[in-house]
Amino acid sequence: MTVAVDISHRLGAFTLDARFESAGRLTALFGPSGSGKTSLVNLIGGLLKPDRGRIAAEGRVFVDTAQKLFVPAHKRRIGYVFQEPRLFPHMSVRANLLYGRWFTPSAERYEDLDRVVDLLGIRHLLERRPSHLSGGEKQRVAIGRALLTSPRLLLMDEPLASLDDARKAEIMPYLERLRDETKIPIVYVSHSVSEVARLASDVVVLSHGKIVAFGPTGAIMQRLDLLPKESQGEGGTVLDMRVAGHDDEFEMTILRSTAGEIRVPRVDTAPGSAVRVRIRARDVMIATELPRGLSALNVLAGKVASIDTSDGATVEVRIDCNGEMVLSRITRQSMNALGLAVGLPVFAVIKTVAFDQENLSRTGALHDI
Amino acid sequence: MSWLQLSPEEWTAVRLSLKVATWAMIVSLPIGICVALLLARGKFWGKSLLNGIVHLPLILPPVVTGYLLLITFGRRGPIGAFLADNFGIVFSFRWTGAALACGVMGFPLMVRAIWLSIEAVDRKLEAAAGTLGANRAWVFFTVTLPLIMPGIIAGMILSFAKAMGEFGATITFVSNIPGETQTLPTAIYTFTQVPGGDIGALRLTLVSIVISMTALIASETFSRRLGKRLDLQ
Numbered sequence: 107m108t109v110a111v112d113i114s115h116r117l118g119a120f121t122l123d124a125r126f127e128s129a130g131r132l133t134a135l136f137g138p139s140g141s142g143k144t145s146l147v148n149l150i151g152g153l154l155k156p157d158r159g160r161i162a163a164e165g166r167v168f169v170d171t172a173q174k175l176f177v178p179a180h181k182r183r184i185g186y187v188f189q190e191p192r193l194f195p196h197m198s199v200r201a202n203l204l205y206g207r208w209f210t211p212s213a214e215r216y217e218d219l220d221r222v223v224d225l226l227g228i229r230h231l232l233e234r235r236p237s238h239l240s241g242g243e244k245q246r247v248a249i250g251r252a253l254l255t256s257p258r259l260l261l262m263d264e265p266l267a268s269l270d271d272a273r274k275a276e277i278m279p280y281l282e283r284l285r286d287e288t289k290i291p292i293v294y295v296s297h298s299v300s301e302v303a304r305l306a307s308d309v310v311v312l313s314h315g316k317i318v319a320f321g322p323t324g325a326i327m328q329r330l331d332l333l334p335k336e337s338q339g340e341g342g343t344v345l346d347m348r349v350a351g352h353d354d355e356f357e358m359t360i361l362r363s364t365a366g367e368i369r370v371p372r373v374d375t376a377p378g379s380a381v382r383v384r385i386r387a388r389d390v391m392i393a394t395e396l397p398r399g400l401s402a403l404n405v406l407a408g409k410v411a412s413i414d415t416s417d418g419a420t421v422e423v424r425i426d427c428n429g430e431m432v433l434s435r436i437t438r439q440s441m442n443a444l445g446l447a448v449g450l451p452v453f454a455v456i457k458t459v460a461f462d463q464e465n466l467s468r469t470g471a472l473h474d475i
Numbered sequence: 476m477s478w479l480q481l482s483p484e485e486w487t488a489v490r491l492s493l494k495v496a497t498w499a500m501i502v503s504l505p506i507g508i509c510v511a512l513l514l515a516r517g518k519f520w521g522k523s524l525l526n527g528i529v530h531l532p533l534i535l536p537p538v539v540t541g542y543l544l545l546i547t548f549g550r551r552g553p554i555g556a557f558l559a560d561n562f563g564i565v566f567s568f569r570w571t572g573a574a575l576a577c578g579v580m581g582f583p584l585m586v587r588a589i590w591l592s593i594e595a596v597d598r599k600l601e602a603a604a605g606t607l608g609a610n611r612a613w614v615f616f617t618v619t620l621p622l623i624m625p626g627i628i629a630g631m632i633l634s635f636a637k638a639m640g641e642f643g644a645t646i647t648f649v650s651n652i653p654g655e656t657q658t659l660p661t662a663i664y665t666f667t668q669v670p671g672g673d674i675g676a677l678r679l680t681l682v683s684i685v686i687s688m689t690a691l692i693a694s695e696t697f698s699r700r701l702g703k704r705l706d707l708q
Contacts, residue, residue: 151606152605152606153602153605153606178605178610179602179605179606180605180606180607180608180609180610181608182606183608184606185606186603186606188599188603190599192597192599192600192602192603194600194603194604194618195622196621196622205604205607205609205617206607206608206609208608209607209608209609209613210608251607252606252607255607255608
């Protein structure tokens with residue numbers, strides 16, 4: 107399962123130059139608006155023709171300018187969920203969902219209406235007209251419509267951008283199920299750190315048409331310098347952990363990974379299942395000895411791996427907790443007071459209430475092994 | 476109320492008018508859709524020339540349009556002679572000529588209505604249909620065409636109404652022959668030219684009003700229903 111892109115394409119003021127190959131379940135294209143994300147998915151989807159390059163997915167070549175090969179959009183079988191739902195107003199929800207089905211040869215249809223309708227929770231909407239749906243419902247139908255073509259690849263161009271926070275929260279679990287329960291690789295465009303941290307297995311960071319970084323989500327999220335200024339506070343550590351058990355008395359869930367054990371507000375999922383946590387760098391305190399008399403419940407032991415002092419009043423400290431990196435952002439004053447230096451054994455301290463629902467999500471296997 | 480009774484000659488004129496207007500509307504419809512598509516979507520050299528030619532009947536005096544038809548589609552006109560010799564289609568002094576004149580006069584109205592509705596279609600919907608696997612023809616028939624249906628109906632009604640009332644181009648091109656080219660307007664005109672023809676003219680005028688109102692109401696009802704289906708209201 108791979109998506110391989112190597113293209114260059116002139117776009118008005120700048121040139122989009124992108125080269126990456128991802129085997130992840132959900133590859134996020136991340137970057138500020140105007141960085142070329144949407145153009146890149148349009149190139150993959152066949153709505154744009156690149157000046158030069160090659161695009162392949164799942165072993166099929168869609169574009170290869172060297173061989174003068176260009177497969178038109180309608181022959182690619184690449185599902186595309188746009189920013190706006192783009193439902194056909196003259197058809198019922200059912201007709202919208204089934205629109206693409208006829209164009210897929212029956213031997214290659216792997217999705218059926220019942221499964222998709224249940225996956226997205228839209229059974230009660232089938233006979234309605236798109237104009238009678240809420241924004242979140244429309245977007246779910248649009249996702250279902252793309253899925254029912256049994257696509258080889260699913261492109262999603264900021265599918266949550268036009269929705270308010272409540273609607274976003276409503277759709278998020280469906281996107282997670284889509285990622286974990288279907289076999290379709292997904293390319294997901296977003297400029298939201300929290301969406302990327304929650305959904306992505308791999309991240310391509312774009313800036314002015316160039317790829318500035320590419321890697322697994324955990325590694326990219328620790329590079330605060332890659333995040334836009336206004337969302338640097340959102341960056342930090344992404345840990346994929348497992349549920350070790352629940353604490354019924356205090357309504358908490360205990361998560362474990364090689365970094366250690368942390369306690370978070372209760373997550374309703376069975377012991378052993380995978381949960382992804384995002385720990386903002388600004389929520390992590392550092393102690394040089396095991397703290398006592400402190401309300402924070404989560405203490406991870408580790409060693410200072412690196413200190414980045416490039417940013418005025420604050421410094422970023424990477425703590426190696428048994429092989430997993432936890433990022434902390436503290437003041438330079440604290441760093442001096444504690445005498446922090448690379449190699450020093452320290453404790454990372456995280457308040458349990460720093461984990462709100464937005465920072466906790468269930469995950470399946472994010473990479474094929 | 477016996478004065479309301481139409482004479483056989485008057486019935487002939489009414490029937491002929493309906494036939495001419497219906498044919499003018501039906502034959503110009505596919506051409507009208509194609510031209511509207513070209514004007515709305517096409518990028519080609521000579522687009523403004525095509526636009527000008529389509530709109531010519533709207534700005535020229537109808538007599539001039541009729542005369543132009545006479546010298547090109549008449550028995551000795553270049554196109555008229557070609558069609559007559561090769562396909563046996565004759566326009567001059569036939570009801571087919573009346574239909575041609577009416578169709579040409581209503582054509583700009585039809586094209587404008589369809590053109591406007593094509594420009595109102597969200598092209599993003601067509602792109603979405605493409606990503607779902609539909610080729611261009613499928614996209615046109617399953618997305619574009621249903622969405623421009625209100626414009627097509629408006630264009631058809633305008634073309635039909637124009638044909639029912641067309642006078643100048645018709646009388647210049649195919650004259651005013653009872654039973655062959657005498658439509659409602661030319662029949663009314665004939666009645667006004669003879670002594671005692673007032674009653675006949677009045678009867679045909681009433682018929683004309685009824686037909687026009689019926690067409691208008693039918694189109695309104697149809698558009699409203701369609702609008703409801705498309706959720707455009």
